[in-house]
Amino acid sequence: MATTARLLLLLLTVAGFCSCFCSGQQAITGLGDGMPPPAAAPAPPYCGSMRTAVEARNIIGWKTVEARNYVARYMTGDRYGRDADVVTTEAIAYAESIELSGSGKEIWLFDVDETALSTVPYQANHGFGVQPFDNVSYSKLPPVHGAGEHTRAAGDADAIPAATIARHQDSCSSWMMAVEAHNIIGWKTVPAQCANFVARYMTGDSYGSDSAMVINEAVAYAESLKLSGNGKEVWVLDVDETALSTLPYQARHGFGYPYDNRSFLQYVEQGSAPALPGTLRLYRRLLQLGIKPVLLTDRTENQIAITVRNLAQQGHTGWEKLVLQPTGGLSMETFKSGERQKLWSDLLGSAAGGRTFKLPNPMYYVAGGDAIVS
Numbered sequence: 001m002a003t004t005a006r007l008l009l010l011l012l013t014v015a016g017f018c019s020c021f022c023s024g025q026q027a028i029t030g031l032g033d034g035m036p037p038p039a040a041a042p043a044p045p046y047c048g049s050m051r052t053a054v055e056a057r058n059i060i061g062w063k064t065v066e067a068r069n070y071v072a073r074y075m076t077g078d079r080y081g082r083d084a085d086v087v088t089t090e091a092i093a094y095a096e097s098i099e100l101s102g103s104g105k106e107i108w109l110f111d112v113d114e115t116a117l118s119t120v121p122y123q124a125n126h127g128f129g130v131q132p133f134d135n136v137s138y139s140k141l142p143p144v145h146g147a148g149e150h151t152r153a154a155g156d157a158d159a160i161p162a163a164t165i166a167r168h169q170d171s172c173s174s175w176m177m178a179v180e181a182h183n184i185i186g187w188k189t190v191p192a193q194c195a196n197f198v199a200r201y202m203t204g205d206s207y208g209s210d211s212a213m214v215i216n217e218a219v220a221y222a223e224s225l226k227l228s229g230n231g232k233e234v235w236v237l238d239v240d241e242t243a244l245s246t247l248p249y250q251a252r253h254g255f256g257y258p259y260d261n262r263s264f265l266q267y268v269e270q271g272s273a274p275a276l277p278g279t280l281r282l283y284r285r286l287l288q289l290g291i292k293p294v295l296l297t298d299r300t301e302n303q304i305a306i307t308v309r310n311l312a313q314q315g316h317t318g319w320e321k322l323v324l325q326p327t328g329g330l331s332m333e334t335f336k337s338g339e340r341q342k343l344w345s346d347l348l349g350s351a352a353g354g355r356t357f358k359l360p361n362p363m364y365y366v367a368g369g370d371a372i373v374s
Helices: 045-055 069-076 078-097 120-125 135-139 169-180 192-203 205-224 247-252 261-270 277-289 301-313 332-348
Strands: 007-009 107-109 234-237 292-300 321-325 356-358 371-373
Touching (some): 045 069, 045 169, 069 078, 078 169, 192 205, 192 247, 205 277, 247 261, 261 301, 277 292, 292 301
Parallel strands (some): 007 107, 234 292
Antiparallel strands (some): 234 371, 356 371
């Protein structure tokens, strides 16, 4: 490692001014004069679901927001600071954990706008993303000599410590957003203080709204593909928490806190996991379009019979292939990434798509899992 410069890339995916676009809200006025947004009723779940999908990169390529009310309140309120603090705290912890080579070649890349410097003063005068981007007016943005109140510097004393990140519900929401945006990875269990928050999220309206947003985007993307007609197009889906739900199990075992592998295996063996309705809707649409579903799971090969039966009972039939992990084989991440590569080469040759859609899952971390991959 001493002879190789390592590139450390900080991708601060804190929610920016273009982090949500939603409809059904009136635009607000007065922010260009430095006035705070007027008091308003809580934003409908649709806007929050849209922002979550954007941060998790389930929605990409959009140009403008449809209304700025929700975005303006978010960017000028406390929530943006909390979300940003969680990401910054995680980045600092990661930097401090790195074993440096001592060669002086390690670097860390930062973006400038909305990472080092804030453009909130400009956005307040230009609709927080509701107007098409205007490079002429943006280029006239006066110099910003400090991050200001909207972007807190790494190492600030008021940043949320990692050990207390989930002390309040709002902090738990920021933790979950960082998880969905892949800014927090490799975690083992839900923070103890967030167990109730995760339970309320998974059993309330927000989970359904967030999931529907991802499924709608995935369906629209599938319908936009120009298929070759050679019958080789496939769509890779995970099983647990994508095709089948583990909510009945999670409700009895703390929604991810703590995780118990033995009891989870017993749940799998019951073969009673219900289908996730949104994924089943996508699954059926794929079949109508002529795209072949492939199910890739970290369930082991000795669970194939019960898995096939459970899938069929819940409407998942007609799939091209079901790939299970060999018993006592590779790690979950290595297995899934390797199998996906094989699918591209064996069935496709080259991918017509190449998008990944991830359903929300704050209950447990699965590297490369819980995904819907075209």
